[in-house]
Amino acid sequence: MKSMFRKLALGLSVALLPLATAAGQSEPEAASAPQASDSSKDCPAIFNHKMKKLHSSKILDVCEVTAGKPVLLVNTASHCGFTDQFGDLEALHKKYKDQGLVVLGVSSDSFDQEDEDEGKAAEICFKNFGVSFTMLSTVPVKGENAHPMFLEVARQDVAPRWNFYKYLVGSDGKIISSNSSFFMPDEDDIEALLN
Incomplete structure (x- = not known):
C-alpha cells in the first residue's frame, strides 16, 4: 500500500x-546520484563509488578503502534480529585485517529495520558492538533502486534477501561466495581468499 x-x-x-x-x-x-570513484581506472565496478561514511559528513572513495584487497561486504540494519552479528563481523575484522581482509558494512533500510536516525544506528554498531571496520551510510540494497554497488552484487550473485547477507569478494571485484543472514563466511574460505 x-x-x-x-x-x-x-x-x-x-x-x-x-x-x-x-x-x-x-x-x-x-536527488544526488551515486558518484563513481576517480581514484583508479583499475578499480572493480563493484567498488568504483564514492559513498558517505555512516553518521559522518565524510565521503569515502570505496576504491581507496578496499585498495585492491579481498573484501567481506555485508548489508546491515540496527534493529534486525541478526544485529548481534556485528560482534562476529568485528571478530573477523580483527583476526584478518592484518592479513589484508577488508570488512565493509553498508547500512540499509531496504527491509525496514534500520533506525531513521543515523546517529542511533551508528551508536548501535559502534558503541554497543564495538565496530571498528568501515561502515557506510544507509542506501537501498535491493530492487531497481538499489545502490550501484548492490546492483553489481545482484548481477554477479544474488541480491540481499534480508539484512546481514555477506559476500566474499576477491581483489578483482568478483564475488567468490555469499552467505545468507543465518551464516557467517567459512574461515577456510576467507583464508583461501587471502592466500
Missing part, C-alpha cells in the same frame, strides 16, 4: 513539473 502511494505521488509530481516550470517556479533539485 505504501509503495502504491509513493508511485502515485511520484507520478503526480512528474505530471505537475511542467506546470510549475511554466509558472516561473524552478525545478526541484534532483
